[in-house]
Amino acid sequence: MARVRWSRIAYRDVRSALGYLDGAPSAARALRVRVGNATQMLRSYPLLGRIVPEYQDEAVRELIVHRSRFSAHDALSGIEDTFLNNGVVVAMRHGRYVQLLYRSVEEGTLGGQVHDAAIVACARQAGVAEILTFNDRHVRRFVGDGLTIAVP
Numbered sequence: 001m002a003r004v005r006w007s008r009i010a011y012r013d014v015r016s017a018l019g020y021l022d023g024a025p026s027a028a029r030a031l032r033v034r035v036g037n038a039t040q041m042l043r044s045y046p047l048l049g050r051i052v053p054e055y056q057d058e059a060v061r062e063l064i065v066h067r068s069r070f071s072a073h074d075a076l077s078g079i080e081d082t083f084l085n086n087g088v089v090v091a092m093r094h095g096r097y098v099q100l101l102y103r104s105v106e107e108g109t110l111g112g113q114v115h116d117a118a119i120v121a122c123a124r125q126a127g128v129a130e131i132l133t134f135n136d137r138h139v140r141r142f143v144g145d146g147l148t149i150a151v152p
Contacts, residue, residue, distance in 0.1 A: 001043045001044060002042070002044075002046035003043075004039055004043050004046075010062070014035055017031060018031060018032070021078075024077060024078040024081040024082055025081060026074070026077035026078070026080075026081060027074050027077055027078045027081070030074050030077075031065075034065045035065055037065075038065040042061065042063055046061065047061070048061070048063060049061030049062050049063035050062060050063075088126070090122045090123075090125055091122065092125065096125075097118065100114075100117055100121055101114065112138070113138050113142075116135065116138045116139050116141075116142055119131070120139060120142040120143055120147065123147060124146070128147065129146075129147065129148065130147065130148045130149070130150050131143065131148070132149075132150050132151075133149060133150075133151065134151060134152065136149045
């Protein structure tokens with residue numbers, strides 16, 4: 001069985017991801033399990049990971065374990081831990097949502113930005129003063145007057 005040494009960058013990345021998931025214990029737990037499983041796989045199969053491009057050394061490998069998309073279970077757990085257990089869920093009525101969709105088509109709004117527009121519309125409906133998002137570039141387009149954006 002091979003020895004696995006973590007680089008400072010890899011360790012920092014995992015700690016950062018776990019810190020980000022601090023408010024979602026089940027998602028953090030799932031990430032810990034994935035990282036632990038990946039580490040064990042590297043011990044058993046050291047050539048499993050890809051060669052790190054910066055080093056071009058057969059012995060220096062990396063294995064990407066964080067998916068860019070959450071599973072449905074992880075997403076639901078995160079939503080429960082972060083929102084459902086700590087706040088109020090606001091949704092638009094059917095007619096307002098359909099209006100938003102038609103307006104999005106007229107304005108050339110694409111893909112996920114329709115979702116951003118819906119989030120802003122729900123925030124307005126709930127009387128929210130500030131939207132917390134990592135996606136300020138896209139959300140800013142829909143904010144207008146009366147709302148501010150904060151990036152954590």
